[in-house]
Amino acid sequence: MKVPCVRVAREDGERTREALAERDLLDHDHEITVAEGWLYAPIVDPDAIPEEYTIEERDVPDRETQTMPADLLGFDPSYERLGDIVLLREDDTERARQVANAVMDSSIPTKTVLNRASKVEGEFRTREWDVLAGESTETVHREYGYAFALDVATVYFSPRLATERHRVVQQAAADERIVDMFAGVGPFAIPFAGRGAAVIAVDRNPVAIEYLRENVRRNDVDERVEAIEGDVREVATEIEDGVDRLVMNLPHSADQFLDTAIDLAGEDCVLHYYDIQHENDPYGPGERAIRAAAEEYEVTVETRHTVRSYAPHELNVCLDVRLRA
Numbered sequence: 149m150k151v152p153c154v155r156v157a158r159e160d161g162e163r164t165r166e167a168l169a170e171r172d173l174l175d176h177d178h179e180i181t182v183a184e185g186w187l188y189a190p191i192v193d194p195d196a197i198p199e200e201y202t203i204e205e206r207d208v209p210d211r212e213t214q215t216m217p218a219d220l221l222g223f224d225p226s227y228e229r230l231g232d233i234v235l236l237r238e239d240d241t242e243r244a245r246q247v248a249n250a251v252m253d254s255s256i257p258t259k260t261v262l263n264r265a266s267k268v269e270g271e272f273r274t275r276e277w278d279v280l281a282g283e284s285t286e287t288v289h290r291e292y293g294y295a296f297a298l299d300v301a302t303v304y305f306s307p308r309l310a311t312e313r314h315r316v317v318q319q320a321a322a323d324e325r326i327v328d329m330f331a332g333v334g335p336f337a338i339p340f341a342g343r344g345a346a347v348i349a350v351d352r353n354p355v356a357i358e359y360l361r362e363n364v365r366r367n368d369v370d371e372r373v374e375a376i377e378g379d380v381r382e383v384a385t386e387i388e389d390g391v392d393r394l395v396m397n398l399p400h401s402a403d404q405f406l407d408t409a410i411d412l413a414g415e416d417c418v419l420h421y422y423d424i425q426h427e428n429d430p431y432g433p434g435e436r437a438i439r440a441a442a443e444e445y446e447v448t449v450e451t452r453h454t455v456r457s458y459a460p461h462e463l464n465v466c467l468d469v470r471l472r473a
């Protein structure tokens with residue numbers, strides 16, 4: 149049976165799939181197919197498809213019924229997908245094994261199942277993992293059309309922050325000069341560069357910087373991202389000031405880096421400041437620290453945004469702050 153499909157060049161496939169999925173326009177009863185350099189994504193409502201897309205009626209196979217871990221377990225376990233790795237947060241070892249087996253037997257394409265074995269710790273913000281199935285902790289994760297290679301055992305990465313990163317990235321313009329002070333493997337820096345901005349991405353973790361450089365090549369933004377390994381307080385002297393936008397994604401200790409941020413800031417600069425604070429006053433401490441460090445600037449908090457709950461009574465928040473000289 150023919151069904152309406154959006155037809156795009158294969159290289160635009162992932163980006164298009166995500167854009168359609170975001171608007172709930174994908175037809176999940178039929179398979180996405182590729183033929184002769186084109187990708188055909190079955191859709192549910194041709195009238196709602198933006199005009200820039202080409203729609204074609206096409207014979208595509210029905211999608212096989214998926215078996216999910218919950219179907220095998222009789223309860224719905226909580227897990228995150230990171231590329232072809234599945235991440236669990238189970239406290240009970242036996243239950244963790246059960247869930248891992250169900251994940252491996254389900255339709256989720258899975259190479260490795262890992263269970264959290266520690267909190268996010270240390271300067272590089274990594275955590276220990278118990279390997280419950282498979283071996284490799286390295287994967288390629290896709291987010292909003294970009295691909296990030298990473299090893300979850302040696303670098304920080306949280307797929308849960310995808311929407312938050314997208315919220316921030318969308319604010320950037322093509323002509324901006326941006327410094328990502330704690331860049332990790334590049335999930336802010338690379339999409340910023342994808343919008344045309346010139347980005348300097350700093351991280352102290354040499355492994356993160358190695359992946360960042362690989363990801364810059366992988367996503368074809370080599371000309372717009374400079375990766376620098378080191379403590380941002382030290383390497384900031386190599387960076388020309390007058391920056392338009394700064395990302396400070398090091399909750400718990402971003403306040404210790406505000407002097408560096410202010411040294412780099414231009415006359416009209418936006419700062420994205422991440423923090424973890426008690427729910428009674430989640431934005432106050434960050435805002436006070438920024439005002440104290442930026443006393444030469446007019447400081448306007450443009451957004452006070454709760455990213456997620458971090459722990460009981462603690463919130464992960466972001467302040468989008470404009471600094472005007």
Ligand SMILES: C[S@@+](CC[C@H](N)C(=O)[O-])C[C@H]1O[C@@H](n2cnc3c(N)ncnc32)[C@H](O)[C@@H]1O
Nearest residue numbers: 271272273304330331332351352353379380397
């Ligand atoms: C919470 S992670 C954020 C990574 C990335 N922005 C993301 O969203 O995935 C913080 C990062 O800051 C890096 N870091 C910690 N201290 C640093 C410092 N003094 N200078 C530069 N980077 C640092 C860590 O290695 C880690 O990759």
